[in-house]
Amino acid sequence: MTMTLASMTRPGDEPLPRRPGSLRRFLRETGLLIVRGLQTIPRVPQRLSDVTIQPLVFTLLFLYVFGSAIHIKGMSYQNYLLPGLLGQSLAFGVIGAGVATATDFNTGVIDRFRSLPVTRLSVISSQVIGQILEQILGIVIVAGMGLALGWRPHMSPFGFVEFLLLMLLGLSAFTWFGVLLGMIVKSSDAMQGIGFAIVFPLSFLAGTFVPIAGMKLIPRTIGDWDPLSALVASVRHVTQGTNTTGSWQLAHPVVSMIFWCFLIIAVCVPLALRRFMNSN
Amino acid sequence: MSNDAIRNDESVVVAKGLSKHFGDFVAVDNFNLEVKAGSIVSLLGPNGAGKTTIVRMLATLSEPTSGSATVCGYDVVRDADAVRGVVSLTGQFAALEDNLTAQENLLLMARLRGYPKGSATRIVEGLIDRFDIGEFRDKLVKSVSGGQRRRVDLAASLVVQPKVLMLDEPTTGLDPRSRQVVWSTIRELVQAGVTLFLTTQYLEEADALADHIVLIDHGRVVAAGTPSELKSQIGDQRVDVVGVDASAVVLIVDALSATFQVVVDHNRRTVSVPAPHDLADLAAVTSALSGVGAHIDEIALRRPTLDDAFLALTGQVPESYENEPAMKEVTP
Numbered sequence: 001m002t003m004t005l006a007s008m009t010r011p012g013d014e015p016l017p018r019r020p021g022s023l024r025r026f027l028r029e030t031g032l033l034i035v036r037g038l039q040t041i042p043r044v045p046q047r048l049s050d051v052t053i054q055p056l057v058f059t060l061l062f063l064y065v066f067g068s069a070i071h072i073k074g075m076s077y078q079n080y081l082l083p084g085l086l087g088q089s090l091a092f093g094v095i096g097a098g099v100a101t102a103t104d105f106n107t108g109v110i111d112r113f114r115s116l117p118v119t120r121l122s123v124i125s126s127q128v129i130g131q132i133l134e135q136i137l138g139i140v141i142v143a144g145m146g147l148a149l150g151w152r153p154h155m156s157p158f159g160f161v162e163f164l165l166l167m168l169l170g171l172s173a174f175t176w177f178g179v180l181l182g183m184i185v186k187s188s189d190a191m192q193g194i195g196f197a198i199v200f201p202l203s204f205l206a207g208t209f210v211p212i213a214g215m216k217l218i219p220r221t222i223g224d225w226d227p228l229s230a231l232v233a234s235v236r237h238v239t240q241g242t243n244t245t246g247s248w249q250l251a252h253p254v255v256s257m258i259f260w261c262f263l264i265i266a267v268c269v270p271l272a273l274r275r276f277m278n279s280n
Numbered sequence: 281m282s283n284d285a286i287r288n289d290e291s292v293v294v295a296k297g298l299s300k301h302f303g304d305f306v307a308v309d310n311f312n313l314e315v316k317a318g319s320i321v322s323l324l325g326p327n328g329a330g331k332t333t334i335v336r337m338l339a340t341l342s343e344p345t346s347g348s349a350t351v352c353g354y355d356v357v358r359d360a361d362a363v364r365g366v367v368s369l370t371g372q373f374a375a376l377e378d379n380l381t382a383q384e385n386l387l388l389m390a391r392l393r394g395y396p397k398g399s400a401t402r403i404v405e406g407l408i409d410r411f412d413i414g415e416f417r418d419k420l421v422k423s424v425s426g427g428q429r430r431r432v433d434l435a436a437s438l439v440v441q442p443k444v445l446m447l448d449e450p451t452t453g454l455d456p457r458s459r460q461v462v463w464s465t466i467r468e469l470v471q472a473g474v475t476l477f478l479t480t481q482y483l484e485e486a487d488a489l490a491d492h493i494v495l496i497d498h499g500r501v502v503a504a505g506t507p508s509e510l511k512s513q514i515g516d517q518r519v520d521v522v523g524v525d526a527s528a529v530v531l532i533v534d535a536l537s538a539t540f541q542v543v544v545d546h547n548r549r550t551v552s553v554p555a556p557h558d559l560a561d562l563a564a565v566t567s568a569l570s571g572v573g574a575h576i577d578e579i580a581l582r583r584p585t586l587d588d589a590f591l592a593l594t595g596q597v598p599e600s601y602e603n604e605p606a607m608k609e610v611t612p
Contacts, residue, residue, distance in 0.1 A: 032388065032391050033392075036380065039384065040379035040380060043379040043420060044379050107378065108373045108375030109375050111336075111375060112371060112375040112436075114340075115364060115369040115371075116392050117361055117362075117364040117365040118392050
C-alpha cells in the first residue's frame with residue numbers, strides 16, 4: 001500500500017447509478033450471481049464430477065457389468081436402464097445443490113452478499129438456477145452416453161416436450177430440497193454424507209436398475225412409495241411408453257411425479273426462503 | 281459504569297438495549313452503543329463474547345431478539361436495505377469466492393453494488409493499486425496468502441465509500457507484517473472520513489487503533505471508554521526493570537525491595553515498581569540500581585496495559601500476542 005488515499009480516485013468519485021426498478025434489479029443481480037457460479041466451474045472441474053464422471057461410471061457399470069445378469073421382459077436393458085439413470089441424476093442433484101449451498105454458507109460468501117444492498121431473493125434464485133444448469137449438463141451427458149450405447153427412446157414431439165417439462169419440474173423440486181438441506185446442515189462434508197445416506201438407497205429402491213416388483217417385501221414396499229420411484233417410472237413412461245405395475249403411484253407415475261414435485265416445492269421453497277431471509 | 285460509551289451530536293451507529301438469544305443462550309444482553317462520525321470504535325473481548333453477533337445485527341445479517349439499532353438513522357430491521365447501502369462489512373473469515381481471481385471478486389462486488397461494467401472496472405483498477413493487489417490480481421483467491429486475501433477482502437468492502445465500515449476481527453490469523461498493513465490501511469480509511477466499527481480479541485489492536493473501546497464479555501458490556509480512560513481505571517503507572525537473566529533479577533529485587541514495593545514477573549524477568557511521581561520515581565529506581573552490578577536489559581516508565589485493565593475488570597486474561605514472540609517488535 002504505497003499510495004496515499006489522497007492521491008487515489010476514490011470509489012465515491014464514481015457516481016453510483018440510480019437504482020433500477022425492482023424487477024430489473026432482481027434480474028440483473030441474479031444474472032451476475034449466476035455468472036459468478038458458472039465462472040468457477042473451469043477452476044474446479046472436479047466439482048462437476050458428480051454430474052459427469054459419476055453418471056458415466058454408473059451407466060457403464062450397470063450396462064456392462066450388472067446388466068449382463070439382468071433381463072427385463074420385452075425391452076433391452078439400455079431402454080430400461082437409461083430412464084432410471086436420468087431419474088437418478090435428478091435425485092443426486094439434491095446432494096450437489098446441498099453441498100454447494102453449504103459451502104457458500106460456510107465460507108461466509110453468502111453473508112457477504114446478504115450484507116450488500118442486493119435483493120436477497122436474487123442470491124437464493126441464482127443459487128438454484130446455477131445448480132439447475134449444472135444438473136442439466138449432467139443429464140445431457142447421461143442421455144448422450146445412453147444414445148451412443150444403444151438407448152432408443154420412443155417419443156412423439158409432444159412426448160419430448162412433456163419429457164423436458166417433467167425433467168425441469170423434477171430439477172426444480174430436487175434442487176430446492178437440496179438448497180434447503182444445505183442451509184440446515186451448513187457443513188459440506190456433513191451434507192455429502194447425509195445426502196448419500198438418503199438419496200443413494202432410495203434411488204436404488206426406486207426401480208432404477210431392477211424392477212421393484214421383483215424385490216422382497218420390505219424393499220418392495222419402500223420402493224412402491226418412494227418418491228424417486230414415481231420419478232423413474234414417469235421418465236420411463238414418457239420416454240419408452242412403458243407402464244410400471246405395483247402401487248397406485250407407479251401405475252400413475254406422471255401424475256404422482258407432478259404431485260411429489262409440487263409437494264416438495266410447496267414445502268421447501270417457503271422454508272428455504274424464510275431461512276434465507278432471516279437466518280441468524 | 282454506563283454502557284453508553286460515546287456521546288456526540290453526530291451518532292452514526294446507535295444501539296439501544298440490543299439483545300440476541302439463541303434458544304436459552306443469551307449471546308448479547310442489553311448492548312448499548314453510540315458511535316460518532318469519523319471515529320474508530322473497537323469492540324474488544326475474548327472469543328465467544330458476542331462480538332460477531334453484535335456486528336451481524338448491526339449489518340442486518342441477524343435480527344435482534346429485542347432492542348433496536350440504527351445506522352445513519354436507518355433502522356437495521358425496518359430499513360435493512362437502506363442500512364446495507366451505507367455499511368460495508370468485512371466478516372471474520374475473509375468471505376471471498378475462492379475460485380475467482382482477486383480481480384474477479386472485486387469486479388463482482390462492484391457490479392453487485394450497482395455499477396455498470398465500465399465504472400466497475402475503473403473502481404476495481406483503483407482498488408488494485410491502492411491495496412497493492414497487482415502482483416496477484418489474476419491468481420485464484422484460494423491460492424493467495426492470508427495477508428493478501430485480507431487485502432482483497434478489505435478492498436471488496438471499499439468498492440463504494442461506505443459511511444460505516446464494519447470489520448470483524450480483521451487481523452485474526454495474520455502474520456505480523458500483514459497485520460501492520462491492515463492497521464495502516466484502517467488508519468488511512470479513517471483519515472478519509474470513514475467511521476469504523478471494529479471487533480478484536482487483541483488488546484494491542486484495540487489500543488493501537490481505537491478512539492473508544494467497548495469491553496465485552498459474555499454478551500455484556502464490561503467497561504467502555506478511551507484506551508487511556510480504561511487504563512487509568514486500574515491504577516497508576518510504574519517503572520519496569522528487565523534483567524538480562526535470573527541472577528540479574530535477584531540483584532535488582534535486592535536493590536529495590538528496601539525502598540520500593542516490588543512486583544516480580546520471573547517469566548519476563550521484569551521487576552515492577554509503582555511510579556506515581558513519574559520521572560522522580562524513575563530517577564530513584566535508577567540511582568538505587570547504580571553500583572549494584574546487575575545487568576539490565578531495559579528500564580522504562582509504563583502505563584498499565586489493557587491486559588491489566590481486562591484482568592482487573594473481567595477477572596480473566598484475554599487472547600494476546602504474548603505467546604507469539606514475533607509480534608514483540610510491532611507491539612505498540
